Amino acid sequence: MKFAITITLKKDVLDPQGKVVKQTLQGMGMNSLQNVRQGKYFEIEINEKDEFKANNIVKEMCDKLLANLIIEDYKINKI
């Protein structure tokens, strides 16, 4: 079973990279741009047939390693 995990900085945490990317894109003329948040993306395959169980394993991976819960949030999607 395969999952896509997106990790981004929490809503109120400063995202210096997103800020600079946004300013640059705006400078390039992308006027409708409102905001940019930068994050990390993982694809993870789990050898587990039960989706609920697999999801929990991925969640544990996020909690214990992939995300820095002090400053980051994550989303898990089955793909």
Next chain:
Amino acid sequence: MKITENIILSHGLKLDEYAKIKSLLNREPNYLELGIFSAMWNEHCSYKSSKVHLKKLPVKNKNVIQGPGENAGVIDIGDDDAIIFKIESHNHPSFIEPYQGAATGVGGILRDVFTMGARPIALLNSIHFGSPNNLKTKNLLNGVVSGIGGYGNCIGIPTVAGETKFNSTYNENILVNAMAVGLANKNKIFYSKAKGINKPVVYVGSKTGRDGIHGASMASAEFDDNSEEKKPTVQVGDPFTEKLLMEACLELMKEKSIISIQDMGAAGLTSSSVEMAHKGNLGIELDLDKVPCREENMSPYEMMLSESQERMLIILEDGKEESAKKIFTKWDLDFVVIGKTTEARDLSLKFKNQSVASIPIEALSSKAPVYDRKWSKKKLSKKKISLKDLKKVKFENAFLKIFSSPNHSNKKWVTDQYDQMVMGDTIERSGADAAIIKIHNKDKAVAVTVDSSANYCKSNPNNGGKQIVCENWRNLISVGAKPLAITNCLNFGNPENPEIMGEFAENILGIKEACEFLDFPVVSGNVSFYNGTNKNNIFPTPVIGGVGLIKNLKRIQNHRFKKLNSQIILIGKTFGHLGQSVFLDEVYSLREGLPPEVNLSNEKNNGEIVINLINKNLINSVHDVSSGGIILALAEMSISSSIGIKINKPKKLSNIFEFFFGEDQSRYIVEVDNNNSPKVEKFLKENNTYYENIGTTQKDFFELEKELKISVKDLYEANNKWYNNYNAFKS
């Protein structure tokens, strides 16, 4: 909102302090005002527990331009040049999020220095972790080191010196102290004192977010349903923006536009505006609708208490807004006039056309509580150390165990992550007794170093305070510098505990005595209390950052052996003091006895002797003797130069363990050419300075007759493996 007891306590205020607030205001504060009081009256901003003791420290001499009380201390180094420097702690944030905590610690101390008109030229740090076996340590070490590097490397200021130590006392409370050193023209120094009424108050730098809004709001979740959103968020450092802010500020400082300037550090907008108004004896009115915000719907409470990084507050001369704004716009930074100075000496805040807070500046500054807390004198250990009572060990094994231990291993793993060369003026990098930074385009340099000795300070706080000042002094001397002044970061446990307060009080007395004797004043510093958890307070850890001046670039020294067959001379007397030594700690896991005595007049004499020898160009290399004793000092001289040494057995003190591992103070090892040695010995004799010939440099081998013979290459390997092994990827 009604202010309940719970809310008061969760703001870190005591009930009697709240009563004082009411009497100062003649009314109940509102919630925003309570937050402002709590920010200004906390230990960090008010120094309420430390003030009465700090007053005792010597803060002036002919070189001091500005002592404690400003963003940083300022000293004169001649030719209109001034050095501006300070050290500060960022312990708690670094324990929670090591990378960002350490990074923002570096960012904060840099702002303190460039706020005053200096271009930062060097960064130093003192970082203390728990035992390497503690599960958290590795992650904290990695995070802190890359955070320090991440910020300093990016902004382009060399990180040139520091110390990395491990001690189980820091298992639940690491220390991250960062020091910045800047160079300014002594006639163009900027202060935080406001002047003049109706002057524009300008906000520059990054936008304000909900960063690090103090823990109080989290603890009082009952006032809001969206408690999740009220959680204090970790401050994220943005070194890129800081670089822009630094360049913009330094550019603006070339013009005559700034009346006063203050960085927004702890307690952000609150402390910066109160500080400026207090020093200028006037008031400040802010229109919070104008504060640049990063998030939507930020409340006045959040704006005033946010600790978002990379922001400054400036009071400008009339009519300079346009030209100043141009500079900040060029660097893509916010520049907004958010208020003005007022005659009424209040902090008045407006939001949505309503007054939301009005507090007399005095109530937040000079009338803040000051405590002379109860303290008890340390009962000193009477234990005598006798080697006869301890298990016998082989000299070689003991030496190698120490030399490859975490605390004495080569720190290249750490320092290779810091850019030490950017700015092109680093003459001596990490690993030396002190780093040396050339004053750009001039024929002089400054030496900088940081030191601490927690085990000594725990065992005898007074003596430890003296010792650490002396060690710092010695390190500066050892590179050929004249020590000028220090900054101190005083990391202690809970001051409400009389024992801890006693450690603090006595430690200050020790620092004071040494600083006075050596004419080595304290020009800036920072106190960090409440380090520890529950009843587990950390060992008292004052960190001393020293600056010295080198007037002649031809008379620089370092600790690397230069030649074969040189005489190695030990200056200073060896008694073989093993109490609180590294030898006992590493070999027997004992932290017993008292630290070595500090004889200040010997210290001064021996230091001046060594500087004289350096200036007379009579020695090839020099190293101070510190933790680990003579043998470690020699080993460091050897591996840094790939030159060996044949060490003599001691003539007077027959026990080699005591002689080589003893940590008696005021000692230096110097390497002298054979043909210079009569001159050196004559000079030492004439000046009644005790010395011993302890060996001769030789090819390839580090050798002590019948006890130890090891190739310098193997010695280097032994000293270099720990960090790499500890951090190796396990596959």
Next chain:
Amino acid sequence: MNSSVIVFPGSNCDRDVADALTKLQFKNKMVWHKDSELPKSDLIVIPGGFSYGDYLRSGAIAAKSNILKEIIKAANSGCPVLGICNGFQILIETGLLKGALLRNKNLKFISKDVYLKVLGNENKFCKNFKKGKVIKLNIAHNEGNFFTNSDHLKELEDKDLIPFKYCDKNGTINESSNPNGSLNNIAGILNEKKNILGMMPHPERMIDNLISNTDGVELFSSILN
């Protein structure tokens, strides 16, 4: 000779390289990234640092700036362009040099003195070096691990477009003398016309014996004559 040092927000070796150029008698001008005109230059230097904080990818944002269009024009007409460290990364992001600079193999920022072997001196930048000479320069980077496809690598090797490789004190080029995982120990590369050099080590840090050594001098002096 006239040189121009390009300054981006976040550049931090701009002053250092300008000092080095001035010391070697270049008439140097600093050029701000928003400028749309380059002063007349016999050498353009893109200095090290963290342009735009190295956010997104090192060099990626700087590569979109105004002045880059002018640099590309000048480079295409043969003007020597030297990119050091972040400057190398920017040259790669603009496409003036091919390949990629990945994160260091140990995933850490590396700042230390390293040895380099001068492999080719038949180019504007290395004329004054003796071929095969081992020099010591300082590196300070997070992303200096050069990578490229096999065709390009072959081209680089065959056409003598690799002036510097990491080596040890004795000039041995092997894995243990490779600080960052760079393909074939590559420390710097030239374009096919040999007028653009990108390199990770900092020659401007090695121009004074008091500070370090003078191994960087020959690089700048090569360009001078």
